[in-house]
Amino acid sequence: MNKVLLVEDDPRVASFILRGLEENLYQVKTVSKGYEAVNEVMENDFDIIILDIMLPDITGFEVCEILRNRKIIVPILILSALDTPHEKVKGLQSGADDYLAKPFLFEELLARINAQLRRAEFSSGILDFQSYAGIEINMKEQSASRDGKELNLSSRELKLLIFFMKNREKALSRIAIAEAVWNLELDMNSNTVDVYINYLRNKVDKNFSEPLIHTVKGTGYMLKKKTHES
Known part of the structure; x- marks a missing residue:
């Protein structure tokens, strides 16, 4: 309660x-x-x-x-x-x-x-969120890398990745993502969250053998290593 x-x-x-x-x-x-x-x-x-x-x-x-x-x-x-x-x-x-x-x-x-x-x-979320599955976040420099490769994220993409890192291995709804990253209630007719997830995937997962950002059917998205998309 x-x-x-x-x-x-x-x-x-x-x-x-x-x-x-x-x-x-x-x-x-x-x-x-x-x-x-x-x-x-x-x-x-x-x-x-x-x-x-x-x-x-x-x-x-x-x-x-x-x-x-x-x-x-x-x-x-x-x-x-x-x-x-x-x-x-x-x-x-x-x-x-x-x-x-x-x-x-x-x-x-x-x-x-x-x-x-x-x-x-x-x-x-998780207090020690700055390192997971090869991803490293440098809060001082406001930057992120994977396996030593700079990801060149925008400020919004970095905020989204931090949210994923804090809540890794949790299924996150689009509404929860919008409220945490955009600080607003999600317009259900908007595809803003999905667009930015695609932006982030193109930088975090592209050119790497193991995808980390997964779609969870009926819920939203999850950051997890060695997990197949459902």
Whole structure:
């Protein structure tokens, strides 16, 4: 069961969100002040934080900054009546992962929560991701090679390869890839992911005896050595 920290000082809004999340089997802890939120996060594990901006003590922006300065990487979704472009940019710059304006549809809030949870699950991946099956990633130089041969990847292709390396030997859906690499929900009519997979295959697998990027029927793609495509 995913654990949510809800930071909201309006009792009616908090009750509405709490009820909806619990009906969808989330475990929710609610607080109404910024410093309470910081203390909760420092003492307990949460999968996502839903954060209002206008709080009685400090702002949600300040909460974000404090948590990020303390190396807390839990996804933060700002939920606020402040909906100008300036406020949204400020929220994202302070460390939030998403920003939803009030009033809102609960279905959209739930969809955004689920998207952040999926992204967090796949983006964490394997910590030692820089070497696998002859592939070497140099994060300092932002480059990659296979069996000593430079792959000459674009920045987007490198980000895609890093995602594969972190989640190697896992079947990855197109939606998960799009959310992690493009930071957006995938338009199901778009073939952007497939196009970039082909770009990456032409550099990672072409001219090598063993393919590493495999199609998984009905799911998406997988990076794995000594595996036949199904």
